[in-house]
Amino acid sequence: MTKTLLTTTCLTVLALSQTASADTLRLLTWGGYAPDEVIEMFEEETGHTVEVTKSNNEEMIAKLRATGGGGFDLAQPSQDRIMGPQMEFGIYKPIDVSKLDESLFIPSMLKATMGNTTVGGDVYGVPHVWGTSGLVINTAEAGDVVKDYTDLCAPEVAGNVSYRLKRPTLIGFAFALGEDPFAAYGDEEKYAEIMQKVETKLTECKSNVKTYWGGGDELMNLLRSGEVTASMAWDTGGWKLNDDNADITFVAPASGALGWIDTFVLPAKGQADDAAYDWINFVMQPEVAAKITASAGNFTASAGADQFAEDSLKAKYQASFPQEAIDNIKWYPPVPAGLESIEGDVLDRVQAAN
Amino acid sequence: MRNHARIGFVLLLTPLVLWLSLLIIIPHIDMLLISLRERISFGVYDTSLAQYEKALTEPLYLRTFWRTAIMSILATGITLLIAFPVAYYIAKMAKGRLQQVLFLLCLIPFYVSELVRTFGWMILLRETGLISNLLQWVGLADQPVEMLYNDSAMMVGLVYTSMLFMVVPLVTTLESLDDSVIEAGYDLGGNGLSVLREIIIPHAMPGIVSGSIVVFMLSLGNYLTPTMLGGKDSLWFTEMIYNQFIVRSNWELGATFGFMLLLLSSVIVWGMLRLTGRTLQETMG
Numbered sequence: 001m002t003k004t005l006l007t008t009t010c011l012t013v014l015a016l017s018q019t020a021s022a023d024t025l026r027l028l029t030w031g032g033y034a035p036d037e038v039i040e041m042f043e044e045e046t047g048h049t050v051e052v053t054k055s056n057n058e059e060m061i062a063k064l065r066a067t068g069g070g071g072f073d074l075a076q077p078s079q080d081r082i083m084g085p086q087m088e089f090g091i092y093k094p095i096d097v098s099k100l101d102e103s104l105f106i107p108s109m110l111k112a113t114m115g116n117t118t119v120g121g122d123v124y125g126v127p128h129v130w131g132t133s134g135l136v137i138n139t140a141e142a143g144d145v146v147k148d149y150t151d152l153c154a155p156e157v158a159g160n161v162s163y164r165l166k167r168p169t170l171i172g173f174a175f176a177l178g179e180d181p182f183a184a185y186g187d188e189e190k191y192a193e194i195m196q197k198v199e200t201k202l203t204e205c206k207s208n209v210k211t212y213w214g215g216g217d218e219l220m221n222l223l224r225s226g227e228v229t230a231s232m233a234w235d236t237g238g239w240k241l242n243d244d245n246a247d248i249t250f251v252a253p254a255s256g257a258l259g260w261i262d263t264f265v266l267p268a269k270g271q272a273d274d275a276a277y278d279w280i281n282f283v284m285q286p287e288v289a290a291k292i293t294a295s296a297g298n299f300t301a302s303a304g305a306d307q308f309a310e311d312s313l314k315a316k317y318q319a320s321f322p323q324e325a326i327d328n329i330k331w332y333p334p335v336p337a338g339l340e341s342i343e344g345d346v347l348d349r350v351q352a353a354n
Numbered sequence: 355m356r357n358h359a360r361i362g363f364v365l366l367l368t369p370l371v372l373w374l375s376l377l378i379i380i381p382h383i384d385m386l387l388i389s390l391r392e393r394i395s396f397g398v399y400d401t402s403l404a405q406y407e408k409a410l411t412e413p414l415y416l417r418t419f420w421r422t423a424i425m426s427i428l429a430t431g432i433t434l435l436i437a438f439p440v441a442y443y444i445a446k447m448a449k450g451r452l453q454q455v456l457f458l459l460c461l462i463p464f465y466v467s468e469l470v471r472t473f474g475w476m477i478l479l480r481e482t483g484l485i486s487n488l489l490q491w492v493g494l495a496d497q498p499v500e501m502l503y504n505d506s507a508m509m510v511g512l513v514y515t516s517m518l519f520m521v522v523p524l525v526t527t528l529e530s531l532d533d534s535v536i537e538a539g540y541d542l543g544g545n546g547l548s549v550l551r552e553i554i555i556p557h558a559m560p561g562i563v564s565g566s567i568v569v570f571m572l573s574l575g576n577y578l579t580p581t582m583l584g585g586k587d588s589l590w591f592t593e594m595i596y597n598q599f600i601v602r603s604n605w606e607l608g609a610t611f612g613f614m615l616l617l618l619s620s621v622i623v624w625g626m627l628r629l630t631g632r633t634l635q636e637t638m639g
Contacts, residue, residue, distance in 0.1 A: 062600045085603070087396045166601070211503045212586050225482040227500075337396065344602040351589050352414045 023048045023275035028060055028075040030262060032296035033129060042282050048275040057081050064091040069268025074276040079261045082117040082125045083334040092265045094122035099277045104284035109301040113261055116334050125263035126280065127301035129292065132257035132329055133168050136219075136238035140247040141229040148254040149176035152230055153205035161205075162222055163232035165212045165347050167340070168258055172232060173198045175255040175330060182333050192342050199346045203353045212351070223248055236297030239316045249316070252325035259329040261301070389609035405610040415594070415611070422591035423618055425505070426573040429512040433520045433569050434562065436513065441524030441561075442554070446533070460521050468515060472582050475511055476502060479583075503585035511579040516572050520565040527561030528554070563630050567623050574619055591615055 027034055031054045039050045053072070055063065060077050064070075069091035077085075086092050102110065109127045117125035137146055145156045149172040152161045163169050174181040174194050184190040210228055213219040216237060222228040223241055235257070238250025264280050266273060282288060289300040290308030299309070299317070306314070392404040409415050444456045463471060478484050479501040489495040501507060531554065539549040555562070580590035591611065598608030627633065 058601045058603075061603060065603065088603075089397070206586065209586055210500075214581065225480070227481045340602060341604065344597070344604065348414055348589075348594070348597075351586070352417060354587065 023272040025050045025074060025272050025275040025279055026053070026072045026270075027051065027279070028053050028055055028063065028072040028267075030054065030056065030076060030129075030296070033076060033262070033292060035291060035295035038283060038288055038291055038295075041288070042279065045282070046275070046278050048272070048278065050279070061085050061091070064267050065089050067269070069093070069270070071269075072267045073270040073272040074279060075265050075267055076128060076262050077125075077265060078332065079113050079116050079125055079127065079263050080332040080334050082263065082265060083119055084337045084340075086119045086124055088337055091268050092124045093268050093270065094124060095126060095264075095266060096277075097123055097126070100126065101281050101284070104281065104286075104302055106301050106303045109261065112331075113263055113301075117263065117265075125265045127261045128264055128280075128283070129296055129298045129300050130259065130261040131235050131298035132252070132259045133172070133232065133234050134253050134257035135251045136223065136231050136233040136241065136248065137251050138223065138226070138229040138245075138248050139251075143251075146230045146251075149173050149232065150201065152232070153201070153208050155208075157230045158208045159210055160227070160229040161208045161231065162210050162213045162219060162228045164214070165351055167343050167347075169202070169232055170195060170198050170343055170346060171330075171332075172253070172255075172258060173201055175258075176253065177201060178255075182330065185333060185336055185339065188338055188342070191339055195342055195346045199350060202346075202350045206350065206353060235317075235320060238320070239297060239313065242316060250320045252321055252328070256328040256330045257321075257325065259331040261331075385609045385612055388605050389613055391606050393606065405606045408607065409610050409614060418589050418591055418594055419614060419618070421589075422574065423622065425509070425512075426570055427622070429509060429516070429573045430566050430570045432509065433513045433516050434566060437517055437520035437524060437565070438558075438562075440517075441521050441528055444521070445525045445528035446531075446536075457525065460518055463514075464518055468578055471515065472511060472578055475507070475514070475583060479507055479510075502583065505585065505588055508580050508584040508588055511583040512573050512576060515576065515579055516569040519568045519572060523561040523565040523568075524558060525561075527558045531557045559630060559632070563626065563632055566626060570622065570626075571619060574615065 025048050027050055029052060034050065034052045039052070043049055057077050060075050061081060064072070064075065065085070068089075082092065097114070105127065109130065113125055113127040114123045117123060135146060135149070135152075137143060142157050142160070145151055145154050149169075151157075152163065171181050174197070177197055179194045179197065181191065181194050184194055210222070213222065213231070213233075216234070219228070219231060219233055219237060220241065223231060224244060233250075235250045238248065241248040242250075264276075266276055270276065283292060284300070284302045286302055286304040287308055289302030289305035293299055293305065293309050293313070297313070299306070389405055390401055390403065391399045392402040394400050440460070444453055444460075448456055476483070480486070481498045481500045481502070483502075485501060486495070486499045489499055490497070535553060535557075536549060539553050544552065575592060577590070577592040577596065580588060581593055584590065592615075595608050595611045595615070598604045598611060602608075
C-alpha cells in the first residue's frame with residue numbers, strides 16, 4: 001500500500017517536473033498563421049508545445065498593454081504598430097537577431113522591417129507574412145465602374161458597397177483623393193487637414209454603403225450572396241472568393257494597394273524566448289512557409305518559399321498585381337502616436353453622420 | 355459558542371466580500387483613476403478632468419449616449435408590452451402540462467448562445483434571406499427586400515434577447531394572484547379593462563419593475579446585437595467604449611464613458627423606482 005502510494009507520488013512529481021521543463025510557446029497571432037499541421041511538425045521536432053490565440057492588431061496591442069506585455073511569448077502585430085506602442089507602453093522586448101537564421105528571410109524585407117521597428121537602437125520586429133489591402137470586386141457587376149477607392153461612392157454601385165470604418169479606409173481614400181497621408185505623418189496639422197477632406201468624402205459616400213463590415217467572414221457572406229458587389233478588403237479575401245465565383249477577385253486600386261507586413265515580436269514579459277526563436281526559425285523555412293501561405297493565403301518573407309507555393313495562388317497574385325501595381329504598393333510606415341486620435345475622431349464622426 | 359457563530363459568519367461572508375472587492379470595487383477604483391488622467395506625451399500622464407470635459411462637450415458622444423438610453427427604454431417598454439400577455443396566459447389561462455410546456459418554449463431559445471440567436475435573425479432578415487425570399491415568392495415584393503442593418507432590426511434583436519428576463523418575474527408574480535380576486539372584481543361590476551388596471555397590474559407591479567430593470571440593464575449594456583443587426587448609423591454606447599479601449603488605445607476616454615454609463619443606468623433605475631413608488635428592497639426581495 002505504502003509502496004504504491006510512494007510510486008504514484010514519484011510518478012506525479014516526475015510528470016509535473018516534465019511539463020515544467022518543456023517550454024510552452026504562447027503565440028498571439030492571426031487566423032491562418034499557425035496551421036495545425038505546422039504546429040504538429042514543430043512540436044515533434046522541438047518538444048515544445050504551442051498554444052495559439054487568434055486576434056487582430058488592435059486586440060493584440062490592447063491585450064499586451066493590459067498585462068504590461070505578459071501572457072504571451074510571441075506576438076504578430078503589423079510592422080507599423082510596433083514603434084508607437086513600444087514608446088508609449090513598453091510592451092515588447094528587443095529581438096536578438098543573432099539567434100535567428102537571417103538567410104531564411106528575404107533580405108530587403110528583413111532590412112525594411114528592422115528599420116521600421118527600431119526604437120532606441122534596439123530592433124523589436126522581424127517580418128513574417130505580408131500582403132495588401134485594396135478592392136474586392138464582382139467584376140461582372142462593378143468591374144467597369146470601380147477602379148479606385150473613391151469609385152465606391154459612384155451612383156452605379158449605390159447600396160452595394162461595403163468597407164470597414166478603420167484606418168486603412170481613411171488612408172486608402174486619402175491616396176485616392178490625390179493626397180499623400182504617409183508623407184504627412186510627421187506633420188499633425190497637415191494630417192488633420194487631409195483627414196478633414198477624407199471625412200467629407202466618406203460622409204458624402206455614406207448613403208452608398210450597405211453596411212460597414214467588421215469581420216472578414218461577414219464581408220465574405222455579403223460578397224458571396226451578391227448583396228455587395230464592391231468593397232475594400234484584403235487581397236486574400238478576394239482570392240478565396242475567386243475559387244467560388246470566378247467574377248469576384250482582388251483588384252489593386254489605381255492609387256495603389258496598401259501594403260502591410262505582419263511581424264514577430266517578443267512581448268516584454270514573455271517567458272519562453274528560446275521557444276519563440278525556435279518557432280521563428282522553424283516557420284521561416286521555405287517548405288514550412290509555403291504551408292502557411294497555403295493556409296493564410298498570403299505570401300511570407302521567407303526566401304525561396306515562392307517555388308513551393310501553389311500555382312493557382314501564384315496565378316491569382318499575378319492577375320491582381322501587374323508589375324506597375326507592385327511598384328505602386330504603398331507600404332505603411334510606423335504610425336506616430338498622436339495621429340490615431342485624429343483618425344479616431346474622424347471615424348466616430350463618419351459613423352454618427354446622417 | 356459565540357465564537358463559533360462568528361467564525362461561521364466570517365466564513366460565509368468571505369466569498370461575497372472577495373467577489374465584491376476583487377471583481378467590482380477594485381477594478382472600478384482603477385477605472386476611476388484612469389478616467390481622471392490626461393496623456394501629455396509618451397508615458398507621461400497628468401491628473402485632470404479633461405476626459406469628462408471632452409465626453410460632455412463633443413456632440414457625437416452625447417448624441418450616442420442619449421440615443422442608447424432612449425432606445426433601451428423603448429426596448430424595455432416593447433418587451434413589457436409583448437411579455438405581459440404571454441406571462442398572463444402562462445400564469446393564469448394555461449393549466450398543468452401546457453403551462454410547463456409554454457414556459458419551456460420561452461426558455462428554449464436561451465439554450466443557444468446570444469451570438470447564434472443573432473445570426474439566426476441575420477439569416478431571416480437579410481436581403482437574400484428567408485423573409486425576403488418568402489415575400490417575393492408570395493408576390494408581395496417584386497425585388498429583394500433589405501430588412502437588416504437598421505434601427506428596427508436592432509430593436510427586434512434587443513426585445514427578443516431580453517424576453518425571458520421579463521416573462522419569468524411576471525409569471526412568478528402573476529401566479530401568486532388568487533383567481534378569486536379577479537372573479538370578485540368582475541362580480542363587483544368591473545370590466546376587463548378596469549380589472550386589469552385596478553387588480554392585475556397593481557399586483558404584478560413588483561414583477562414589472564424588476565423585469566424592467568433587468569431588461570433595461572441588459573439592453574443598455576448589450577454589445578453584440580446593436581453591432582451585428584444595427585445599421586451604419588446605429589452606434590451604441592458600448593460600441594464606443596470598446597472602440598476607445600481596443601481600437602484607439604484611449605483607455606482614459608473609454609473609462610470615462612464607462613462611468614457615464616454606470617451613472618446613467620443608476621439614475622434611470624432610481625427614477626424608475628421613484629416613478630412607481632417602490633423601494634429597491636421591495637423589488638428585489
